[in-house]
Amino acid sequence: MKALREFVDKQKPHFEKGGRFEKLHSTFEAFETFLFVPNTVTNTGAHIRDAIDMKRTMIIVVLALIPPLLFGIWNVGYQHFLSNGMAPDFWPMVGFGLLKVLPLIVVSYITGLAIEFAFAQSRGHEVNEGFLVTGMLIPLVMPPDVPLWMVAVATAFAVIIGKEVFGGTGMNILNPALTARAFLFFAYPSEMSGDRVWIAEKADAYSGATPLGHLLVLDADKLPSDWAMFSGLIPGSIGETSTIAILLGAIVLIATGIGSFRIMASVVTGGLVMGLLFNLWGANAYMDIPAYQHLIMGGFAFGTVYMATDPVSASQTNRGKLIYGFLIGLIAVLIRVFNPAYPEGMMLSILLMNVFAPLIDHYVVQSNIKKRLKRSKAGTAKV
Amino acid sequence: MQEIFNIFVKSIFVDNMVFAYFLGMCSYLAVSKTVNTSVGLGLAVIFVLGITVPVDYLLNDYILKPGALAWLDPEFKDVDLSFLSFILFIAIIASMVQLVEMVVEKFSPALYSSLGIFLPLIAVNCAILGGSLFMQEREYQSLAQATSFGLGSGVGWFLAIVGIAAIREKIRYSNVPKPLRGLGITFIITGLMGIAFMSFLGIKL
Numbered sequence: 001m002k003a004l005r006e007f008v009d010k011q012k013p014h015f016e017k018g019g020r021f022e023k024l025h026s027t028f029e030a031f032e033t034f035l036f037v038p039n040t041v042t043n044t045g046a047h048i049r050d051a052i053d054m055k056r057t058m059i060i061v062v063l064a065l066i067p068p069l070l071f072g073i074w075n076v077g078y079q080h081f082l083s084n085g086m087a088p089d090f091w092p093m094v095g096f097g098l099l100k101v102l103p104l105i106v107v108s109y110i111t112g113l114a115i116e117f118a119f120a121q122s123r124g125h126e127v128n129e130g131f132l133v134t135g136m137l138i139p140l141v142m143p144p145d146v147p148l149w150m151v152a153v154a155t156a157f158a159v160i161i162g163k164e165v166f167g168g169t170g171m172n173i174l175n176p177a178l179t180a181r182a183f184l185f186f187a188y189p190s191e192m193s194g195d196r197v198w199i200a201e202k203a204d205a206y207s208g209a210t211p212l213g214h215l216l217v218l219d220a221d222k223l224p225s226d227w228a229m230f231s232g233l234i235p236g237s238i239g240e241t242s243t244i245a246i247l248l249g250a251i252v253l254i255a256t257g258i259g260s261f262r263i264m265a266s267v268v269t270g271g272l273v274m275g276l277l278f279n280l281w282g283a284n285a286y287m288d289i290p291a292y293q294h295l296i297m298g299g300f301a302f303g304t305v306y307m308a309t310d311p312v313s314a315s316q317t318n319r320g321k322l323i324y325g326f327l328i329g330l331i332a333v334l335i336r337v338f339n340p341a342y343p344e345g346m347m348l349s350i351l352l353m354n355v356f357a358p359l360i361d362h363y364v365v366q367s368n369i370k371k372r373l374k375r376s377k378a379g380t381a382k383v
Numbered sequence: 384m385q386e387i388f389n390i391f392v393k394s395i396f397v398d399n400m401v402f403a404y405f406l407g408m409c410s411y412l413a414v415s416k417t418v419n420t421s422v423g424l425g426l427a428v429i430f431v432l433g434i435t436v437p438v439d440y441l442l443n444d445y446i447l448k449p450g451a452l453a454w455l456d457p458e459f460k461d462v463d464l465s466f467l468s469f470i471l472f473i474a475i476i477a478s479m480v481q482l483v484e485m486v487v488e489k490f491s492p493a494l495y496s497s498l499g500i501f502l503p504l505i506a507v508n509c510a511i512l513g514g515s516l517f518m519q520e521r522e523y524q525s526l527a528q529a530t531s532f533g534l535g536s537g538v539g540w541f542l543a544i545v546g547i548a549a550i551r552e553k554i555r556y557s558n559v560p561k562p563l564r565g566l567g568i569t570f571i572i573t574g575l576m577g578i579a580f581m582s583f584l585g586i587k588l
Contacts, residue, residue: 125558165571167558173550174575182578331582341585348582355579358549362418
């Protein structure tokens with residue numbers, strides 16, 4: 001460790017102002033702070049003392065993403081062999097899954113980080129770690145058979161249009177990973193939806209529809225058992241299938257205080273409320289399914305834990321978070337049941353509420369201002 | 384009743400004036416710098432659309448439509464005045480906007496000055512004329528349907544402009560690349576909001 005510190009310190013002068021590699025300063029800075037906690041401190045204004053900074057925050061989110069990732073790798077293999085009528089051991093399944101999933105991760109990281117570094121160099125700001133999380137989320141929300149060039153295009157779109165034009169990490173208005181997915185969803189619908197894409201190299205005779213796909217055509221009888229949907233033994237995007245693995249991640253995020261439990265709880269409440277309302281209405285087979293099933297199907301759990309809680313694009317105020325989360329859950333179930341064009345509503349409802357999050361915050365803040373003004377007026381009147 | 388409600392919801396979300404048809408963009412882009420001003424303009428648009436669409440509906444139904452004049456005299460049943468619809472619709476819209484302008488100037492001078500030229504320009508806002516023309520093209524069956532369409536379109540436009548105004552307030556201190564500051568980034572935001580609003584596309588009501 002000490003040798004490394006000395007090595008970094010020795011290289012430092014080359015990258016400072018006037019050094020040989022002055023232009024590569026932000027690249028050097030990124031690697032230095034990746035290895036060591038920076039010792040720079042804020043000089044003016046109020047600031048909070050805390051050991052956690054953005055790099056540490058992002059690494060914890062990546063850690064929380066590991067359970068769905070590992071399960072996803074295994075499930076890609078499992079679904080593939082199941083569709084072909086084979087039942088190999090554990091390792092061949094993992095091997096096949098790795099073969100499918102690793103290239104996606106590599107492509108997404110290389111494309112995204114290359115663009116991030118290029119922007120940081122040319123605009124002279126620091127390289128931020130936000131992309132470590134985005135680059136992991138993008139492969140996890142893709143179907144396993146998506147072509148690699150599409151992942152690259154979507155990542156580039158999300159990083160440039162979704163994030164860098166707003167000034168980089170922390171400034172974006174939409175969640176970049178969801179922007180990437182929505183871009184592909186609308187640009188190449190045949191590769192992102194339907195019954196064909198959710199199982200890698202599927203045998204033709206085998207039905208590859210997701211539970212939501214069955215429900216879209218009102219085939220509620222074909223729904224897998226609750227346990228299968230809860231544990232994740234169903235076709236779907238790589239990381240979204242297993243609610244158990246996602247719950248593990250949620251525990252990490254809530255325990256460390258990085259993911260907002262307010263948002264998670266209110267999204268779940270919103271989904272349940274809408275599901276129950278549909279139960280009361282009961283106009284077709286889709287409306288009749290138990291409300292809790294909405295939570296374990298499709299991307300609901302994944303979106304709740306990893307996407308809706310994105311601290312940048314979510315509401316910032318506590319009361320705003322409750323409204324924001326509740327509406328996400330509500331609209332997600334609404335789109336699922338009402339909109340025949342899309343089987344899954346989670347992605348679009350999160351994007352929609354990302355758009356309105358600043359508005360919610362604005363009104364929460366305004367109402368607080370009004371309340372306090374009133375209180376202070378009442379206080380002075382008494383005195 | 385069900386039908387009227389469906390038209391209202393549909394014109395807010397599914398057929399949103401801004402995100403589905405990209406109408407009314409000029410004032411949408413120009414007046415969306417702060418939430419308070421955009422709320423004012425949004426309310427004005429709701430009011431104008433809510434009045435002009437039903438008035439134009441009556442005009443269309445009793446005067447302009449092919450055979451609409453038959454109520455005067457049966458021998459007019461072949462008369463088709465629909466070539467006059469643009470000019471008459473615009474006349475109605477302009478007079479309504481004049482009314483709104485006088486009301487706003489009287490009751491809220493601050494809002495009046497912050498809206499500036501864009502308040503009278505509602506008269507040539509394509510969302511307003513678009514509302515009347517959509518009403519004519521879609522052949523709504525009753526005055527109530529036309530009113531709910533007008534109000535719904537207005538509310539949809541209101542949501543769009545208030546939403547983007549809040550976003551623009553939020554990114555005021557963002558380090559946006561120089562060439563994109565101002566209108567450039569606003570167009571990009573509008574596109575991204577359009578993607579989010581596509582969640583309602585395809586809902587049949």
